[in-house]
Structure formats: C-alpha cells, structure tokens
Amino acid sequence: MNAEGVAHPWKVPVPVPVSPPAVRTPGAPAPAPPRPSREPSPTASAVLLVTGFVLLSLNTRVAFGQLGPLAPVAGLGTGAVTLLGLLPPLCMGAFAPFVPLVRRRLGEERGLFAASVLLLVGGVVRVLGMPGLLVGTALVGVATAVVNVLIPVFVRSRFAPRRVGVMMGVYALSMGAGSALVAALMVPVWRAGGHAWELAIGVAVIPAALAALGIAPQLRYGKRDVGPEPEPEPERVRVRARVFGGDKSLAWSLIVFFGLQTLLFYTTLAWLPAILVDSGVAEGTAGTMQSLFIVGVAVGGFLTPVLAAARTDQRPHLLAVLLVCASGYAGLLAAPADAPVLWSFVLGAGLGGGQAVTGVLYVKRGRDHDHVAALSTAAQTGGYLLAAAGPVAAAALHTATGGWTVPLLVLAGVLLPSAAASLRAGHDRPGRDRPAA
16 A cells, blocks of 8 residues: 555555445435546556566666677777776666665655656667767666666565565566667668668667656556655665664675676676677677577576575575576687577576576565665665676776687686675575565
C-alpha cells in the first residue's frame, strides 16, 4: 500500500475496514450511484508494472554496447573509444552517492521515470557529432546510476519476496537483450546510412522513448514513505553511517566484488572487438561477436540471480560465475580466432552473471528498504569508480606491450581478488545479518 492508498500489484494488499452502510433519512434524496472506479484491475496493474519494468530494463545498457561494433568500421580512434569507455562507469560512480537524495525527494517510481527521461535526452544528444556523443554518454551514465541504485529497492518494494530473484534475472536478461539487439544493428545501419555513425548511434533513441512511456503509468503510485525527512547533515554522511555503521566487512566485500566485476565487464565490452580483430577475425564478424557477448550477458544475467535468490548462501554461485569468466579469458588467450563464438558467449555469461547477482546480494543482505538502498549506493559508487580505470588501463597495457596478451592476463588475474571479496558478500553472518523479506 503506497502513500496514496493504492495497493501494489503482486503483493498481498492490506485489508481495508469496511464502513457500515449509511442510514437513509426519510424524505432525503436517494444517494447518487457510485461512479465506476478508474483504477486498473489488479491484473492490469501487474501487466503495466512488468511491462514498464522490462522496457526500462531493455534500455539501460543500450548506449554502452554501441561503440564496440562501430569502432573498428567507423574509424573511431583509440582515444575516443577509451574516453567513451571511461565515461559510463565514471559518471555512474560519481553520481551514485546522490541517488538516495533523489529517492527521498521523488520515491522509486518518480525517480525511475526521471531517469528514463534523462536516458532519452542523452540518446538524442549523442547523435550531435563527437561533442554530443561525449556529453550524451555522460548524461546516459548519470541516468543509469539512478536506475542501478533504485532497481533493487523497487523490486523489493513492488514484488513479492519469492519473485525477487526472477525479477532481478528479468532485469539483467532484458538489459542484455536490448543491448545485444541494438549492437547487432550498428554495422548494418552504419552501412545503410552511408557510413554515418551518427545515424547508427541514433537507434538508441527508440528504446529510450519506449522506456519512458513504459514506466510512466507507475507515476500514479506517487512518492511512498521512504524514511524520515533528511537531517541537516549531508546525504553522503547518512548513507555512510547506514552502510558502515554495522558490519563493515559486508560493505567492503560488496564494493570490491561489484567493482572488480564491473571493471572486467566494461573493459571487455570496450575492447572485445579490437581483441578479436587483432587476432585475425574480420571486422564485421568481430562486431557480431560483440552482440553474442551481450547475449551471453543476458543469459548469465538471468540464470544467476534466479538460482542464487533461492538459496541463503550465494557463495557457490559467485565462485561458479568466476570460473566461467576464467574459462572465457583462457579461450581468448589460447585460441581467440579459432572459436570466437564460444569465447564471446562464455565470457558474456560469466560477466553478466557477476553483474546481475549483486542485485540479489543487496536484497538478501539488506535489513530493510533503506539498508538495501544504502548498500546498493555504496557498492556502485566505489565499484563504478574502480571500474572506470579498466578500459584506460587495458589501452595503456596494449600500447606498452603491442598486443592483447598482457591485458588479458591481467583481466584474468583480477578474478582472484574478486573471488576473495565474494566470500563475505555471499552469505549471512549468524547473529549479524538478517535476510531481506
């Protein structure tokens, strides 16, 4: 039940007391017949909720997967690709600390709608030449920061506990599917448009518009009670106290695990086509492999949260994800041109699972809505700022060594500290944590 008294679909509604029938005074005019309710039925509300959730999820990573396929064929230089790979995690990490303030002022539904509008604006700005591409990518990064932090809280508050894993999986699956579809269109649209990369980039405007339209019906729920009014101290101080005031090892475990997984994801997303092209794969095929990598992200991103959410101990799932990632990097090192389809898909499945399962960890380890939001904020602030170094470091290592062997070895080596970090984040400590309902 929200602040306006509207029951959330897919949750058990709170019983509403029934008033006794009014007694009609003799001679008084008959009461007017009740007006038909304009509220949608529970089934319609559930359909609108899931549809909006999926449309927003489809759009969340579209812009970030466009550059990989375009870079080898559109003549985008190493510097441009490096900067455009750096901007998304940098903007997401820098803006994530402000999302709790957005949540307090707007609530989850209005915050997500505002983010979807900003995604649309960023998508339009990105077609305005290279300066527009840089500015628009930064705007998309800011909007994505809002979505990333609010989605776990939104899922916990709007869906029944037994559906948390499935909906986090749907979120990751939709993200990957939307990004893969648009990535696959990049080279064909670039060719059909007379080799104009701006036209190919503009494809992202379509899912952005659909996302804004899809989430708009949720505005009827208004701003729910998300806690007491902000105190005079800065928002970042409250978030820090909320996260680190209890078990510091849990917070740092989430930050390091998410940060390293995100570093691997964005570095691979930025440079996979270039790695394959340098190993002898044709440029067009390398772009297709980027799309297949994102399909793997979608598959791994769906299966891992669904499986992990059904257990109280997620450590086996986290270690399995890291082993899948290790297999993908080993394949790229040993025989990149012999089985690019296999390596791209396997690596995508592992990295997609590692990205998506963190949403389950926030919900499982969080004590309440505010704690879930605080854990999500802290992990994504530190995680994305750490991840921003990945594409730049990989480019520097490639330039220094003249190949991709050393960068790939370093990326594979990052899996070891990621495994160590996962051990605390993946389970409840008896007497210290209380799993989320």
